[in-house]
Amino acid sequence: MLTVLKAPPFATVQDRGREGQRSAGVPPSGAMDRRALETGNLLVGNPLGSAGVEWALGGGAVRFERETAFALTGAHARATLDGTPIAPYRSQRARAGAVLHIAAPDRGRFLYLSVDGGIAVPEVLHSRATYLTASLGGLEGRRLRTEDTLPLGEPGGKSPPKGFAVPPPEDSGELRVLLGPQADLFPEKAWARFLTQAYTVTNASDRMGYRLAGPALAAQGPASLPSEAACPGAIQVPDGGTPIVLMPDGPTVGGYPKLAVVIGPDLGRLAQCNPGEEVRFRRVSVEEAEAAYRREAEAVRALERLSAAVENHR
Amino acid sequence: MKGTGWRLSPLGEAAITVTLGDRVEPILHDRVLDLARRARAAQWPGIQEVVAAYATVTVFFDPLKTNHGRVSAALRTLQHAPAVPKNSPLETSREFVIPVRYDGPDLEEVATRTGLPRSEVIARHAARTYRVYLLGFVPGFAYLGELDPTLALPRRAEPRQRVPEGAVAIAGEQTGIYPFPTPGGWHLIGTTETRMFDAQRDPPALLSVGDRVRFTPVD
Numbered sequence: 001m002l003t004v005l006k007a008p009p010f011a012t013v014q015d016r017g018r019e020g021q022r023s024a025g026v027p028p029s030g031a032m033d034r035r036a037l038e039t040g041n042l043l044v045g046n047p048l049g050s051a052g053v054e055w056a057l058g059g060g061a062v063r064f065e066r067e068t069a070f071a072l073t074g075a076h077a078r079a080t081l082d083g084t085p086i087a088p089y090r091s092q093r094a095r096a097g098a099v100l101h102i103a104a105p106d107r108g109r110f111l112y113l114s115v116d117g118g119i120a121v122p123e124v125l126h127s128r129a130t131y132l133t134a135s136l137g138g139l140e141g142r143r144l145r146t147e148d149t150l151p152l153g154e155p156g157g158k159s160p161p162k163g164f165a166v167p168p169p170e171d172s173g174e175l176r177v178l179l180g181p182q183a184d185l186f187p188e189k190a191w192a193r194f195l196t197q198a199y200t201v202t203n204a205s206d207r208m209g210y211r212l213a214g215p216a217l218a219a220q221g222p223a224s225l226p227s228e229a230a231c232p233g234a235i236q237v238p239d240g241g242t243p244i245v246l247m248p249d250g251p252t253v254g255g256y257p258k259l260a261v262v263i264g265p266d267l268g269r270l271a272q273c274n275p276g277e278e279v280r281f282r283r284v285s286v287e288e289a290e291a292a293y294r295r296e297a298e299a300v301r302a303l304e305r306l307s308a309a310v311e312n313h314r
Numbered sequence: 315m316k317g318t319g320w321r322l323s324p325l326g327e328a329a330i331t332v333t334l335g336d337r338v339e340p341i342l343h344d345r346v347l348d349l350a351r352r353a354r355a356a357q358w359p360g361i362q363e364v365v366a367a368y369a370t371v372t373v374f375f376d377p378l379k380t381n382h383g384r385v386s387a388a389l390r391t392l393q394h395a396p397a398v399p400k401n402s403p404l405e406t407s408r409e410f411v412i413p414v415r416y417d418g419p420d421l422e423e424v425a426t427r428t429g430l431p432r433s434e435v436i437a438r439h440a441a442r443t444y445r446v447y448l449l450g451f452v453p454g455f456a457y458l459g460e461l462d463p464t465l466a467l468p469r470r471a472e473p474r475q476r477v478p479e480g481a482v483a484i485a486g487e488q489t490g491i492y493p494f495p496t497p498g499g500w501h502l503i504g505t506t507e508t509r510m511f512d513a514q515r516d517p518p519a520l521l522s523v524g525d526r527v528r529f530t531p532v533d
Contacts, residue, residue, distance in 0.1 A: 019362045019363065019374070020362055020363050021363075021453075021518070022363050022365050022374065023363060023364075023365050023366070023449060023519075023522070023523065024449055024453055024454060024511070024517060024518055024519035024522075025449040025450045025451065025452060025453040025454055025455055025511075025519065026453040026518070026519075124513050125513055125518065133452055133453075133494060133496065134452060134453045134493075134494055134511065134513070135494075136453075136513055178324050178326060178327065179323075179324070180323075180325070181323040181324075181325055181331045181333065183323075225336060226336065226337060226338050226367065226368035226369050226370075227367055227368060227448055227450060227457070228331060228333075228367040228368065228369070228370040228372065229325065229329070229331060229365040229367055229370065229372035229374075230325075231325055231326055231328070231329055231374070233326050234325065234326070251450055251451055251452075252365070252449075252450045253365075253367060253448060253449075253450030253451070254450075258325070261324070261325060261326040262326075263326060263327050264326065264327055264328060264377075286324050286327070286382045289324075289326070289327040290327055290377055290381050290382065292327075293327050293328075293377045293378070294377070294378065297378055
């Protein structure tokens with residue numbers, strides 16, 4: 001069990017999300033930075049899709065009620081275990097009763113606390129991911145509060161030794177995009193602006209979508225279309241011409257023209273941008289996007305093999 | 315694009331949208347339903363979900379198990395089925411009757427703006443059998459059409475911050491039921507006790523695209 005001694009302003013239980021419910025209007029939800037969650041799971045010997053705590057907007061503290069292997073990934077924040085500073089992206093051990101303080105993230109936006117055995121809230125529609133709008137999944141479908149207790153799963157006994165570390169991902173520049181289904185409604189000038197100018201993440205950014213500020217990108221023709229399927233990463237451009245990038249809790253359908261779609265492997269980097277940070281976009285082909293997706297999966301598998309090798313060597 | 319279009323576009327690295335047209339009309343939606351049904355029945359490897367909307371079918375897939383090339387090729391094999399199915403898929407779809415208490419806070423305003431007595435607004439809303447065109451906005455929210463054109467009003471200028479669960483609403487030539495308390499700009503004309511979405515139910519959404527729906531007034 002994990003006790004929330006002081007909840008940050010925004011923390012939810014997340015896993016890799018739920019697939020197969022879009023037709024019912026249920027978005028995938030899941031970690032905003034999927035790679036960070038997966039890496040955290042690797043560091044504690046969990047299957048990649050185990051649930052962890054997604055932590056944002058401030059500091060707080062938790063107490064481990066059993067001996068626990070844990071790791072912090074994603075956004076960077078100062079953290080201490082019973083007063084001793086601990087490093088992120090590293091396997092850590094806590095004794096029963098130990099208290100972990102996590103400060104407000106100072107770089108990035110969403111931090112992941114992974115524990116061996118995972119957060120064992122019941123699955124709802126095949127996932128433990130929290131989706132607040134419909135109060136689905138997670139702990140009673142809501143954000144975590146001070147004094148909550150979270151059930152932990154049985155540890156698989158495969159956690160890598162204390163101190164096992166993996167390098168945090170590097171920030172690699174522009175966010176790669178594919179042309180969206182309505183890309184041709186946007187004149188060449190709009191495309192030129194979109195691909196050469198910086199866009200700023202605004203305060204109107206949350207688990208549903210990130211509204212960006214920057215040069216307007218008005219579409220030609222109708223301002224809205226009969227609604228059709230959307231997905232996380234889709235860049236919708238409403239009348240005003242300022243783009244909104246849909247995130248994992250975003251609506252499954254939309255009627256605004258979709259200029260482009262941020263590729264899956266790059267969406268976590270956008271998620272980690274705080275209001276005021278700038279992003280730039282680069283267009284890639286379908287083949288490049290598919291290759292990037294495979295490379296991402298391969299990078300995680302390589303870490304998984306490394307972690308297994310370290311475990312076997314023990 | 316007329317009602318016989320066919321265009322494939324990527325929706326990210328893990329989905330392809332087939333666009334069959336660009337308007338809201340039963341004959342186009344019949345083709346959407348027919349294509350979605352055939353795409354599901356084909357059970358291509360790596361497919362996660364087939365989502366039907368007003369004029370599009372979107373196929374979501376696992377990019378580690380298949381790819382754009384294969385899914386596009388598979389979809390093209392379905393292109394040359396009968397342009398319009400012989401029978402509307404709606405003829406064999408499920409029909410739901412949803413009891414409504416016509417007590418919505420906007421009923422009076424709808425009556426005033428349409429120039430109809432309240433009883434006539436209710437009668438016209440309850441007279442039709444609606445088609446489920448699309449689910450979305452929030453889980454279980456079904457876009458139902460077409461509303462009697464004499465009841466069609468643009469959305470409220472000021473959307474409400476919080477529409478209660480079970481509110482039956484109209485906007486444009488559509489009607490729908492809010493499954494959760496959410497912000498909303500439609501005109502609220504009634505309330506239903508019927509639960510539109512329940513995660514403990516299988517399937518969780520009461521309605522699916524292509525179902526038929528009638529409303530029946532209750533006190």
